Amino acid sequence: GQHFLKTNTLVSLSEQNLVDCSDKNFGCSGGYPSNAFNYIEVNKGIDTEESYPYEAKDGTCRYNPENKGATDEGYMSIPKGDEGKLQSAVATKGPISVAIDASADSFRFYKQGVYSEKNCSTTKLDHAVLAVGYGTTKSGEDYWLIKNSWGKSWGMDGYMMMARNKNNMCGIATQATYPIV
Template structure:
């Protein structure tokens, strides 16, 4: 049974005693330690999170669920500062991939079942999601193209070295711009050679093996057919979208929100689409790999509504070309 489910069961009826006990269980489960002054603050934030979760999950019209996780004692502002980058603008990105053949697409695709999706990683308290989306795409396309297995590539190389391509380390960036950097230096090195530190650093001289690519494709703005086509026939695709309040509490189901922006100038989180499908009730979705650790969401993944450009998912999509 998951930590989130246990905690929600404990909270069956919300009262001060129940909340105190649930908060104590939460602090033990996630190894939280506070100063005496901070304890009251975190407990109050946690209570507000619990009530938000209860209200959301009691709404029968919601297609996704919320639950307790390691971020439940953070405010939305703290979360945005630590886990999201600044708004990025991909409106000037030129589309180079458009599927003109409006023919057959498989009903469902999941590249995880092919063994070509690397394990979920954790970006820590650094807005470097764009680097994890980029390495995730590179790792998958390398495995698909070469049949050499999955490498583990260096996010820190991108954090430290890709600034000249309009990326900003722990303050955000875009996979399309990271792919341009990778092409300019003939590849990425491994995580072992250039380990992740979750903070901005000085670009190092790299001597290890490079995993190179020939180029990349940017999927035409708002073209969800081409996005699905690329996922189905090319491999996982780097995407960016806007994260708003509540998403950090996601535990399952098909995420959607009428409040998030779908403008290409307001994306703030990059992730990796590894497939798509349809629920038993006909809800279309993308399968998306996040970079907040495997304990978040559905084992590190979430489902995002497909076909409506939800939160800007079709604004900034791109993928690498290995050969």
């Protein structure tokens, strides 16, 4: 998102590059978007998805600077829990990396509609997704449009509408960051 806004070129970046190489994170066991942005800054780049495809398992780092798809100069954090600031960032900066609580079965088996889970934590965050948009349904429910990394068979072609302005649902605004490009 931010790379496209700067270069007007849409490049799919390698998640596997981060899984294998971002040593402050935990491979397939998870990690933090801020650590991923730090890795990209220190490493001076991240490979394209085409050159370093996703394998869904931990592997040896194979980063090749010749296949670099993007760089960053650090990251910005949205104030913790501030859905208004997150909404503004999505509108002006593009997709925002957010950490959420995705531990409920209702999340894993989500198919459609505005997701609201009363047992979601705003602090026990275990999954990173992208907040790519927001809106309000015809019935008046505010939602975030999030893109998951689990493929098109999950949710609504890989996306979810998560309740917005409902006490920071699943921690969506607890740890929101975006790269400075």
